[in-house]
Amino acid sequence: MSKTLARLRDTFDDPLFVRSKRGIQPTPRAEALAAELQQILSSIESLLDGGEFSPRNYRGDITLAISEYVGMSLLPPLSARLQSVAPKLKLRTITRVERQLERLATGELDFAIQLSRPNYPREYRHQSLGSSPLAVFVRRNHPLIGKPLTRLALSQYPMISLYVSDREDLSLPSFEADDFVQSPPGMLETSHLLTALEVLRETDYTLICPAYLARNDGVTRDVVALPLPPGEAQTVDYTLVSHERTARSAIHQWLWSEIVDTVRGMRMRTVHRG
Numbered sequence: 001m002s003k004t005l006a007r008l009r010d011t012f013d014d015p016l017f018v019r020s021k022r023g024i025q026p027t028p029r030a031e032a033l034a035a036e037l038q039q040i041l042s043s044i045e046s047l048l049d050g051g052e053f054s055p056r057n058y059r060g061d062i063t064l065a066i067s068e069y070v071g072m073s074l075l076p077p078l079s080a081r082l083q084s085v086a087p088k089l090k091l092r093t094i095t096r097v098e099r100q101l102e103r104l105a106t107g108e109l110d111f112a113i114q115l116s117r118p119n120y121p122r123e124y125r126h127q128s129l130g131s132s133p134l135a136v137f138v139r140r141n142h143p144l145i146g147k148p149l150t151r152l153a154l155s156q157y158p159m160i161s162l163y164v165s166d167r168e169d170l171s172l173p174s175f176e177a178d179d180f181v182q183s184p185p186g187m188l189e190t191s192h193l194l195t196a197l198e199v200l201r202e203t204d205y206t207l208i209c210p211a212y213l214a215r216n217d218g219v220t221r222d223v224v225a226l227p228l229p230p231g232e233a234q235t236v237d238y239t240l241v242s243h244e245r246t247a248r249s250a251i252h253q254w255l256w257s258e259i260v261d262t263v264r265g266m267r268m269r270t271v272h273r274g
Contacts, residue, residue: 036182117170194219
């Protein structure tokens with residue numbers, strides 16, 4: 001291995017890996033090579049497939065970054081589709097991951113479903129998956145129920161803040177920001193929605209998150225969704241993102257369509273129920 005690394009260093013005129021306090025770290029040149037290799041290997045895989053792609057016969061891993069509250073609604077119907085048409089596919093989901101665009105480029109992620117960014121670099125494919133109004137979730141019999149809901153009223157109770165990846169890169173509604181109130185009596189941040197809901201059931205905490213969660217009666221047992229104060233209604237938008245390195249990968253293109261079609265099906269069911 002050391003001889004191979006030495007030859008690679010001579011070939012690329014770069015140390016490629018260096019020692020640091022955090023261990024062995026790749027140089028920028030090594031990281032750039034890794035990104036290029038992902039594209040090359042993807043092209044080779046397509047060549048070996050001979051242009052024929054069968055979801056049913058595909059064996060491999062796909063990694064998706066998705067928040068727990070989005071996954072709770074999307075993953076059940078998506079998994080049902082995949083079980084039927086791509087039974088050998090291994091879908092791996094990650095709920096807490098920073099620098100998502102960078103990880104899509106390096107191949108650590110294949111897809112990300114994230115809160116929409118104002119802009120995306122040209123090398124990223126992105127498609128809107130829709131939006132949801134925000135609501136205030138509280139326990140049944142919470143003191144706020146039956147009273148006028150205002151920012152001042154909300155500020156009297158501790159808040160739960162759901163973790164948001166790459167928060168600094170987003171234009172979040174003011175209700176999503178940690179500085180929603182000047183001095184809240186308490187704050188809990190978590191990336192685990194089920195934990196947040198259990199806290200709600202046992203305390204006077206409040207949670208501002210997408211209103212569509214209220215449709216899941218099992219998850220929101222003994223929890224009530226209240227509309228935001230009059231004149232304060234806000235929504236959050238979601239986007240599916242991938243990097244151009246997967247543009248010629250049959251499995252990635254196919255799964256992109258499956259995710260989009262699943263979301264469309266969810267919307268249709270919601271309209272029919274309405």
